[in-house]
Amino acid sequence: MRTRLTDLLGIETPIICGGMMRVGTADLAAAVSNAGGLGIMTALTQKTPEGLKAEIEKCQALTDKPFGVNITVGVVATQVDYGALVEVIVNSGVKIVETAGRSPEPFMPFFKAAGIKVIHKCVTVRHSLAAERLGVDVVSIDGFECAGHPGEQDVGGLVLFPAAAQALKIPVVASGGIADGRGLAAALALGCDGVNMGTRFMATQEAPIHQGIKDKIVEMDENQTQIIFRSYRNTARVYKNSVAMKVAEIEAAGGGFDEVHEYVSGSNQERAWTTGDIDAGMVTAGMSGAFVDDVPTCKELIERIVGDAERIISQRLAGMVGQS
């Protein structure tokens, strides 16, 4: 399957496994890239610039195909030395970077000088246009259904994807709510050039996640996520477990950030991830979990999605056209 995105990035299928904290390791990124998609490692999953350098080298050893590195700049100040991470990326030979969070403006000259293609994640058309003006090569637009941070405008992908695609000249990647060939075909019909998936790739053989979490994603339906942190204008979509529901309850009762923070700190996110006890802490997951029904390899998954999308286009849709 060929689109402007596959041409630009030199990949075989227009499917990206976006950067996910904890999950975006060299193993998963290489598996996605070897399967013809674009795997993306996350810089912040490594604790130091040296750790990131080693993880990139590991990924380069695992695949000859293009892969990307995600660098997410938080909206709150952190101790992270972004300059050092960018320096590692620029000197690593990596050719694709995914930026998220704050504007990538400070880093753009370094990426451009190194010939790195930049995919910037946005949640609004306005920010997408700003990113295009900055010179990013691709916008990955997150609709309301997405895991993590969908922003505060609550525009579903069905509307946000075509709105972004018609506003931008550069290729647009549809993100959030997509987990199968139907979603890929729909995103392409809406004017996008490819799709980004996170939750779907969490439930693959290669994802470095406890089987218990993968099983819970397989069991999800479309109502199994929860919006939290809305009252602090830092909205997040997470798996609807007891922790998320308690946070929502605190917020609904007018509880402040401190109260929520204290409660969340008392839960054990690390334990949820490492033991598969989904009620132990917050777990990020998107609505597309409704369409995750198994735990295939990345290769099986990508082949299936592309095959299904092609059949939808060549058989189902083509069969509806020109008849009356």
Next chain:
Amino acid sequence: MRTRLTDLLGIETPIICGGMMRVGTADLAAAVSNAGGLGIMTALTQKTPEGLKAEIEKCQALTDKPFGVNITVGVVATQVDYGALVEVIVNSGVKIVETAGRSPEPFMPFFKAAGIKVIHKCVTVRHSLAAERLGVDVVSIDGFECAGHPGEQDVGGLVLFPAAAQALKIPVVASGGIADGRGLAAALALGCDGVNMGTRFMATQEAPIHQGIKDKIVEMDENQTQIIFRSYRNTARVYKNSVAMKVAEIEAAGGGFDEVHEYVSGSNQERAWTTGDIDAGMVTAGMSGAFVDDVPTCKELIERIVGDAERIISQRLAGMVGQS
């Protein structure tokens, strides 16, 4: 364009203009049906059973094509004599009914005995399955982007449409967030058999709405709607004017139903509709207004949407398939 929906209803294109209070008159319904879609009149827009009978006869005089009648049963008790309206519909020769609000169960035997096809509007997969078990012929599923009442689950069409389509055996109509050929092609890719549009048809020549309102819909972007009445679990999506923003403000401040009701009663919805002063009162509109850029005739609109969808399928999507 041929789908299970066009076959079942005997229409030429899988495009429905769903029932809209005030807007669903014989003139608009006939214009949509004459253009090859399915126009739907609203029973409650007429004040009496006699008025409904006359409006149906008017529609029958204006078109030989199939059209439908919407009957919306409110979740709060009203003075409406639904039995009398159903009797008028059943005796009118109308062959298609769109039900909304409460379950259509009490009316199903009458519709079935008259050979009437029933399209039931739902906002969840669970209610869709219940409607299918009741014997409705089609489910029209409203995603979070829709005008009016999207329910309380906030599942965008990108996820809700395929979730409903895979759960149901009967044809599914995608509703909410769709206004053009991209949306039609995407809905069909997601497994639906057609689309329902409201906001898009409000901005047509034949819609019985003041030009000032049509102009405002043309100007909309994807952020120009407002969710209200969430705190009373009767969520509605309306045009984001000063009235809607004030209601949202009252709700955010913890204001009760009485306070909101008093404020809304003091605004003048009738004046908004009759004078085109969009700030005079509440005006229902969905996110798809982002894709409404003109005020064509229904015939021009339907031809354009079908033509665009067919080009997307036969050219854009077909061109992406089978290449690598």
